Amino acid sequence: MLSKGLIKLVNSLKHKKYRQQHGLFVAEGHKMIGDLIKIGSPIKTIISAQNINMNGAFEFVQCKSGELDKISSLKTSQDMIALVKIPEYQYKEEAILDKLSLALDSVQDPGNMGTIIRIANWFGINNILCSFDCVDIYNPKVVQASMGALMKVKVHYLDLCKTIEQLAKNTGYEIYGTFMETDSIYELELLPRGLIVMGSEGHGISTKIEKLITKKIAIPSFAAEFGGAESLNVAVATGIIVSEFARQKQELRN
């Protein structure tokens, strides 16, 4: 049976303030938790109604059937909940030099954030720079959408404007910004060294960040013939753009 203290702790972790205070976040479901263990994530506690057979240096708490409903963040609670230690790392300019990185300006939808972290992981992008108003990556919905990729990619919350300014000044980095209508990614030369800035779906890249963009890029639309298309989902747009950078990098090598 779950203690009142544990129930209170797990429920408090639905809020960013308490996640930061305890240095913990929640992951749910044996698939997700198994993946986290496989990649060596620092797990503190696993809670499940079934006696589990998983190796690792964590505390196991067996609860009663149905008790997970009291602490789950999901509509349909899974078979297992883990408390995972939030990894600590800091943004260092040196770490992103000569690499391609992503910057997110006010991306607030948790599903999109999780999906973008998966994209970064897939394409070997190690660092994502986020404006302070982006959704917290340890939000339960981001955790579920990121499928474990959030332990492999470093996501930094920082003053995005100031960071980009310094980066451009110190390194001569190309700052790519994604807009609706401008030069096509298929026709531009995209270098495997730089920063790709993605804006929010509702408002795009903010005016003060737009001023720092050194190369504007767009995904061309082919929809004109039947009434035009409004927009692409921001995670899909990120995937398409990052893929085109990867393709051009590979073409350069060959």
Place this chain on the structure above:
Amino acid sequence: MLSKGLIKLVNSLKHKKYRQQHGLFVAEGHKMIGDLIKIGSPIKTIISAQNINMNGAFEFVQCKSGELDKISSLKTSQDMIALVKIPEYQYKEEAILDKLSLALDSVQDPGNMGTIIRIANWFGINNILCSFDCVDIYNPKVVQASMGALMKVKVHYLDLCKTIEQLAKNTGYEIYGTFMETDSIYELELLPRGLIVMGSEGHGISTKIEKLITKKIAIPSFAAEFGGAESLNVAVATGIIVSEFARQKQELRN
């Protein structure tokens, strides 16, 4: 004030059976509904607490403030709800000849389905073939995620296996199937005439459909150096693949 009959009708439309029976689906929010009107969607009724100023041949029902909560499908109800007539169209093999189309095998997540419809619209793909167990596109979550694109793209629910078999036999169409590890889309020649099959995130393309694939394709992963990546979200994968088809088509033309 809303009549009991109207409350009952709108709430019944949360279920596929009643959507089909009434030939109606629900869209929420002035942004979405404005877009639907702009593209000439057949709107039957608009319900709002505010007196609205929109032109069109539809019935307007003014409700009391807060009443939309009783009928909304969203967690936070919007300012406006519309009942929209489900467009009627049929799958015709002739209509997809010499074009690129998408096929979805058991894509059940509503957010992914809506996002894929937006991708199709953006890249000028007019037809999506869906297996019967794909999520219904008039499900409220698909409607919201598709952002109006579902009125511009034709989505056909059919026996996917049989349809692909006939298509291949009658037309010599290339049937592209997306898999985790096989030849890279960056290196294959992708023709602007054919069918791209996407499987579900959990299970990929089903065995019986896999047998009909004439060309297997994959998005290469660049994550190997830090522990590998599990997978990409199916909507993101669709976006990346369709974008590469579009790029190669444009390259051919130039």
